[in-house]
Amino acid sequence: MAMAQDELSPVLQEFDGLSLGNYNPYRDEMAPLMISSEGIVATDITKKFFAAAATLEPGTLIKDGYFTLFESVGALEIMDPKMDSGCLAPGESLDEDYDVTRPLLPSEVLGIIDQLLCLEMAWHLGYPLSQTILTNVYIEAMLMPCPTTIQDADFIRDRPEGTPRDPMFAVLRAYCLGLLKTCWYVNERIKFEHYYEEEDFVTNTYHRSLLDNIDRNEIRDEIMEARKTIHNLGHRISEDMAQALGFRLELRTAFLRAIELSELRSNPESLSLPWSQMKAIWEPINKSRHLGTPVPEAFSTKIQRRLASTMPPRPIVQLSFEETYGHFKRLFNDGIDVLKVLDYTDSQSLLNFVQTFQAQKPQPLVYIRALLQFFLFKDMIILGHLSIRHVMDDDLSIVVLPLSKLLDPNNDRCEVPHDARFAMSHQMELFRQRAAQSYLDISRAFCQNRCRVRRTLCHSIQDWETVQMDAEEIDQLLQIQLDEKPMMYQTSLSVESGAAGGEPAYSLPLSSWAYLYKLRLMEWIVQLGFELDTYAPDELAGMYWYLSYLAKMRASHVERIQKFTVARVNEIRLTPHTALPDEMEAKYQRSMSYLRLTLLDAAVTWEMADALSCLYTVLGRLGAIVAPPRPYSSDALRYDIRMKPFAPIGLPELPSYDVFEHASTQAETSTANLLEFASRAVGVVKKGYEALSKLSEKEAFTANCHSRWVAGTKNCFKSVIATSIAISTVKTAVDKATIRGRDVSVALKVDIPRPDKLYHEWWIVPKVTEMLTS
């Protein structure tokens, strides 16, 4: 509580008499401030302090022992206009010239709302609130001081009792209420999930409460009320205007409703209703924006000085309405699309959904990505109704263990410790606990921005390396319980080396499963490298060779899984000498179809990568791609750095630099042969992609995302065609040169398109044109 002037403590009064005038150039303009608070006495030490500090030797400091100069680097320098957001230019005032109580025309309200829509989208795109929504004077007046009740949440606070709100104020206020509450929910959702602050999104609210303590139902009622108000205005505003304002309010209601429903995480049909509604009203909103009059005065960067921010004011982020229109449209479509993830069919479809959804260009907004994570992982309940075990067992049964005793839920019921079923249940549970995190992390990683996906996967492969090793131990314990007999298995390697019959081998299903994921992750890392424009043109031959190397590994691994699965299921089949029951047969077929798909996918990947690798090798030889001079490093050192993420992986081992060098230059193969090989590979790939694109939703494991997947496959197909064109261009040029004689050099112009100009981001196909030389 404050004390009155005459009650001030004698100390303060005494100091009041001190000559402050020497130090205060503003004394004449402004009377000094006196701050009063109970129990605390402030003593003026200005003179004493300056005098004492002046006696210090140059370079000495008086400082608190726990305070380090390192910390002080982060301190803001007051009165430095670049650092101090409160520093005013001479003559500048903090006063807002804008009067929020001035009457507003309907067209002005519309103009302000449309401007707010643009700012809202800018925030979604990653700009801070301080440069977007919080630059609006109405919003600022509504939020400061912080309203605790819905009545308080208004830009005109002390309205006399009983006087109705001006209808235009009511509309703008209701809109702002809906907007702020939506922003609060969006912000909370994003904060709760995994995202990268300031890289993806800025969640800072600068100590402003975005109406978090006001109930959404109250806000919804206010918006309804405002819509009624518009209706009651009748002919006092034009019908178009009434409609335009009405749609904008409806958008706010629908957005809040969409957020509310998303919390249910079930029944995508009904959850998508408000999103569809927004999508539908977005068009008329766009068409009616000409009715609005912009009110630029209602937005000001000055407000930033009042926010809890250490940043000096920065400009308002101005998106054009065209851009805003496009982004919102995309947001609503993605909002509908993302809900489809809730329809679970199988674990592989789920992974494909996440992948294809996130691979879209441009990527869905952070909020949508946060929603996807929320649907997937909230409370460790997958998609709101599945246990992690359910999804993992489903995946194991698709990939390695169809119809296996190991996945029989009845094992859990066995309580006899020396029973095999008891041991199986126990070991499987151990395995699940060990692998669950790494397994879920794949989907979580794919929900991040593309650069982060790649980075995260680089770390994940090391986790998978240990998961695989742990799984192998468990496999060995389980094969005893299952009384598994080793099978003579011939690896493609042993075939090459001429060893007949192969070696006795066990199926090792759990470690096979982990190894398959590790291989896929490694391929994705390389492929994302292409997508993210990581590699220099002269590196492409080598990187495509490495991709092909990994894909070949995957193919031979899948073949192994296939062999063991077929053998195991045949055993089940033969014992009773009858066909399997329909349900079991379906499970078996599902696994077989998955393995076929993976095999096909691995095959097209390696053939296509081979073709491109050969093509780039040839282009390098012909001098069409020249490595820039790199005087301070060697190729071998650069290889070490480039392959760093893969170096710690034991299986598949990273090829040595010599192997890599040899494979990417293929010095002993003639150019003509390389081109021949590339065009043969392309022929195979073409057939492969044709076969892939004909697969049904069920065969491709793309439930709810089939069209996206098909589109991706078709883009790959286009890349194949482009590759074959490039190869034949090079071939013609080389042939011509050969006919003319050895000395004639081949003049080719190579254009390597940016990833966004490619048919498919993972296949960097060069544009090759023959240069006309006389």
Add this chain to the structure above:
Amino acid sequence: MSDENITPLTTEAEQSEEKNLAALFLQSLLNKNLRVTTTDQRMFWGSFKCTDPDSNIVLQDTYEYRQPTFQTLRKQTSSSSSSSFLEDVSGGGTVKLDMTSRYLGLVVVPGEHIVKMEVEEFASQMKK
């Protein structure tokens, strides 16, 4: 700036004694809450961490207080406000106002911009 430095009457011993006292005084202020007013009439309230010969001051957990603008002054004087933190004496009349504050964290206030410094102490703990 200060007169003491110019007077040659003090002996070396006295000078170093004086320096010690000065350093002790500054040290006694460490971690106390200071109110530092700058040339632009803002006041910074935070815990004192560090200073140097130029009286540059480092404050931690600082809040910035700003004089109410004329706009709010007009508004507030017309409607009577109840609770207050600040008293403004303008032309004899006394008005009570809420000061607008903002959290800033760690700041350096350069000595050249300081017009006033106050140290806060609990009335109950002050020496009589």
